[in-house]
Amino acid sequence: MLVENGPVLRAVAGLLALLTAATAGLARYFLRGILRVTRNTDYDVAILGLGDGVVSLGSTLNSLLPGTYGLSWLDETGSPTGHAMVGPILSRDGDSGPEAKPGRARWAADRRVVTRTLVDVRAGELRVGLRTAWEQYAYLGDPGTAHGLDFVDLMLTGDLGEYPAWLLPAGGGSRWVIAVHGRGASRGETMRILPTLAALGLPTLIPSYRNDIGAPATSDNCYHLGDTEWQEIDAAITYALEQGATEIVLYGWSMGGAIVLQTVVRSAQADAVIALILDSPVIDWRDTLRANARVNRLPRPAAEMGLWMVQRQLGIDLDDFDWVARANELTRPMLIFHGPDDAFVPWERALALSKARPDLISMVTYEGAGHTKSWNVDPEGYEREVRDFLLGLG
Numbered sequence: 001m002l003v004e005n006g007p008v009l010r011a012v013a014g015l016l017a018l019l020t021a022a023t024a025g026l027a028r029y030f031l032r033g034i035l036r037v038t039r040n041t042d043y044d045v046a047i048l049g050l051g052d053g054v055v056s057l058g059s060t061l062n063s064l065l066p067g068t069y070g071l072s073w074l075d076e077t078g079s080p081t082g083h084a085m086v087g088p089i090l091s092r093d094g095d096s097g098p099e100a101k102p103g104r105a106r107w108a109a110d111r112r113v114v115t116r117t118l119v120d121v122r123a124g125e126l127r128v129g130l131r132t133a134w135e136q137y138a139y140l141g142d143p144g145t146a147h148g149l150d151f152v153d154l155m156l157t158g159d160l161g162e163y164p165a166w167l168l169p170a171g172g173g174s175r176w177v178i179a180v181h182g183r184g185a186s187r188g189e190t191m192r193i194l195p196t197l198a199a200l201g202l203p204t205l206i207p208s209y210r211n212d213i214g215a216p217a218t219s220d221n222c223y224h225l226g227d228t229e230w231q232e233i234d235a236a237i238t239y240a241l242e243q244g245a246t247e248i249v250l251y252g253w254s255m256g257g258a259i260v261l262q263t264v265v266r267s268a269q270a271d272a273v274i275a276l277i278l279d280s281p282v283i284d285w286r287d288t289l290r291a292n293a294r295v296n297r298l299p300r301p302a303a304e305m306g307l308w309m310v311q312r313q314l315g316i317d318l319d320d321f322d323w324v325a326r327a328n329e330l331t332r333p334m335l336i337f338h339g340p341d342d343a344f345v346p347w348e349r350a351l352a353l354s355k356a357r358p359d360l361i362s363m364v365t366y367e368g369a370g371h372t373k374s375w376n377v378d379p380e381g382y383e384r385e386v387r388d389f390l391l392g393l394g
Helices: 006-035 143-147 187-199 230-242 255-266 285-295 300-314 348-356 379-391
Strands: 045-051 054-058 069-073 082-092 113-123 131-135 152-158 161-168 175-180 204-207 247-253 273-279 334-337 361-364
Touching (some): 006 285, 045 113, 054 082, 175 255, 204 230, 230 247
Parallel strands (some): 334 361
Antiparallel strands (some): 054 113, 082 113
8 A cells, every 4th residue: 555655655754845945944034034134215205396384205115104204315425414304194096006915015006196295305415316215213313413403423332342422411310211223224214203312301322233334233234132232231331331321211112122121131230210201113033023024925834943043043032031930020010102003013922021021011102103103193192101100200
């Protein structure tokens, strides 16, 4: 019988081997997408019309977002020197085209139009025909050029070398804020909240970390999901304490939230940290990676193999990054901004964490706010929440 079924068994074995190889290939692709350091700018938002205080844009997933954002564009030499800010949507002709996919803005081929308030042209000439990049941070440059704030460029010393940082001395008090950007982002991610922190007189330190532009690169050119990056935040705390800080508020966006959470349980100086502010934080990497696999339509077996590969390559256990399970370890007041419109870092785990520790955590949600876009949707409300939380610390 075994001999008679030999060809069938070989065919089945071959098919299983093929499926396993295909699953492993997809898992490796997913792994690279999550961990590899890549940077690109898409100039995919077309300027279709200009009027008195209004701008008409090609319809994309980004240009249809509610709120306040920036546009940037290249000058004649190919340098990214142009910068404008746009506000609420005034009108729109249709939605983004069928080629648009979640998480990536695509210019609609039929040039359907969305008209928005033109808040300001801050640099360069905005003209019809330009292709612009959508800027979630709204403000570009540094704290001085963006907001007219006094700041110092400095270098912090960490395990891998020296890391660029901005320091806003503000009132020069002993309570400092250390602001930590997310994966694939830059220090510019903090730009939206800096005037609020400066107005409160809080010195604010904005460090870079490994694999950032200008910072030391890791040998594998990969993000480690906060497992190693927290060491640069520890170095930032060291610097702040040496400069006279006695209390630290850690503020993290996206993966910056995961980095901050690792810092408060792993840093020998964590006693100086009195509170956390987290914007769209990664509360559970396993849940976040599965969500990204769904967004990219990765089959479940490939996603699960990808999770196994992530742990194997980084030498981590993703259970150590599940803060719902570790909620009893948290001891500091925490303000979280997160909501159901985040397609990349699901808000359910942040919600579960806030329910697990209502004694410590306040959670704020804005309708229509995608990943780290709560400020964009309601700048005044967001700034008020941050201000009230910080003042409430005493």
